[in-house]
Amino acid sequence: MTMVDAHVQGGHAITPPTGTARLLAADDPAHAAHLARFGALPGRRGADAVIAELERAGLAGRGGAAFPTWRKLAAAAQSGRSGVIIANGSEGEPLSAKDSTLLHRSPHLVLDGLLLVAAELGAAEAHLVTTSAQLAPIRRAMDQRADAGGIRLHETHDRFVAGEASAVVNGIERGRAIPRDHVVRLTASGLGRRPTLVLNVETLAHIALVLRFGADWFRSIGSSDDPGTRLFTVVRGGERAVVEAAGGTLLSAVLRAGGADPARVRAVLVGGFHGAWVTGDAIDAPMSPAGLAPFGASPGAGILMVLPRGECGLARTAQITAYLAEQSAGQCGPCANGLPEIAEAMGRVGRRDRNSSLPRQLRELTALVTGRGACHHPDGTARMVLSALDAFDHDLRAHARGLCQEAAA
Ligand SMILES: Cc1cc2nc3c(=O)[nH]c(=O)nc-3n(C[C@H](O)[C@H](O)[C@H](O)COP(=O)(O)O)c2cc1C
Ligand code: SF4
Known part of the structure; x- marks a missing residue:
């Protein structure tokens, strides 16, 4: 018997979702609707079996870095001490709405994932961090079930870097959501110096489904390098x-499903403010690594920001870079000094400053900050700026002559 067949609740079989609506498959967020759609929590099977199932599923984290989830669980399990699990619903990226939508529409899948991982790893504490708007709905969802009373709920801090894993730990512990250096891994010493596993809320919701319906079901849609669905x-x-779309769906199809007309797209910032610009000629690229x-x-983290035809990608990049420089915690050299310099140079490019050495300066400055911060904020910012220099190469040359191709188009 497969795990899928085994799901019989109150005399009726639970059919696993068959289409691409998996995380968002329940009709309403109430616990009764959740149970009717997905069934009760699966029984305990032990950390090793859970880790093996997640490895077979090929689930990668949905918080941005796409780290294999089974590896994170294995590292936490290896520590051998009762630790802490944190569901990260901080959603610090201002463009993103997928975590708040998931928490709003399917709060019980996230709670299931958090409770399952905590139980299987023998964690002493489970925490959920989210934005102020989601606190009341999540509290309501927790009150609808008997097993969620031990979860500690926290409001995130309104800052881009507040969702970085170590900043989440600092926010809970000290009320200041700023990242710390990663010399010691959180899975070795995090909240209260205990082994701490931070997982994105969407990752936890997928875990809740994989442990119900199995790795084969999870992999039954999506591409081999990006199985399952993603938000x-x-x-x-x-x-x-x-x-919600299957991994590997074409960029154009996801844009269409989100209400955008691919024919009117000049470029897309894929992955959000720490992502990379992809131009319109790559509109049919599969959305997989x-x-x-x-x-x-x-x-x-699944963000696709459309730059419509007629808008200047360099000016837009300059705005984003200024925002990112302002959002750093300013506690490391690359953020305190490097990002403001990058924002200044990028601002001049965006304003069509007739200085043809600005792109070279930007390449040098981005190389200087990359890999030098306590967290990846400088790296992500540098990557986005460099991608703009490549994607908008023609505009770069026009801007150096005081012109803007796109504005003239
Ligand atoms: C500057 C910065 C901001 C981040 N913001 C978030 C966030 O808002 N939410 C989130 O889940 N992960 C965020 N991350 C990623 C987390 O550090 C962490 O990798 C993630 O929560 C782990 O979950 P996952 O393995 O399920 O992806 C951020 C990372 C960086 C470098
Ligand atoms: S690299 Fe920047 S954002 Fe990250 S910890 Fe250092 S100052 Fe803060």
Whole structure:
């Protein structure tokens, strides 16, 4: 009997979701609807079996870095001490809406994932961090079930870097959500010096489904390098739409599902403010790590920001860079000194300053900050700036002559 067949609740079989609506498959967020759609929590099977199932599933983290989830659980399990599990729903990236949508529409899948991982790893504490808007709905969801009373709920801090894993730990512990150096891994010493596992809320929701319906079901859609589904936030001007799509779906199809017209797209910032610009000629790239690698991009946390035809990518990049420089915790050299210099140079490029050495300066400055911060904020910022220099190469030359191709188009 497969894990899928084994799901019989109150005399009726639970059919696993068959289409791409998995995380968002329940009709409403109430616990009763959740149980009717997905069934009760699966029984305990032990940390080793859980880790093996997640490895077979090939689930990678949905918080941005796409680290294999089974490896993180294995590292936490190896520590051998009762530790801490944190569900990261901070969603510090202002473009993203997928975590808040998931918490709003399917809070019980996230709670299930958190409770399952905590139980299987023998964790002493389970925490959930989210934005102020989600606190009340999550509290309501916790009150609807008898097993969630021990979860500690926290409000995130309104800052881009507040969702970085060590900043999340600092936010809970000290009330200051700033990253710390990663010399000691959180899985060795995190909250209260105990082994701490931080997982994105979408990752936890997938875990809840994999442990119910099995790795084969998880892999039954998606691409071999990006199995299962993922949530995308399609951003067009001031509008954001959250779409659940199979891994490897074409960029154009995800954009269409999010209400954007691919024919009107000049470029897409894939992966959000720490992502990479992909131009309109790559509109049919598969949204998977392998499909996006030729363009220097990756799905990241699933953000797709559309730059419509007629808008200047360099000016938009300058705005984002200024924001990112301002959002750093300013406690490391690359952020305190490097990012403001990069923002200044990028601002001049965006304003069509007739200085043809600015791109070279930007390449030098981005090389100087990369890999030098306590967290990856400088690296992500540098990557986004460099991708703009490549994607908008023609505009770069026009800007150095005081012109803007796109504005003239
Ligand atoms: C500057 C910065 C900001 C981040 N913000 C978030 C965030 O808001 N939410 C999130 O889940 N992960 C965020 N991350 C990634 C986390 O550090 C961590 O890798 C993630 O929560 C782990 O979950 P996953 O393995 O399920 O992806 C951020 C990372 C960096 C470098
Ligand atoms: S690299 Fe920047 S954002 Fe990261 S900890 Fe250092 S100052 Fe803060």
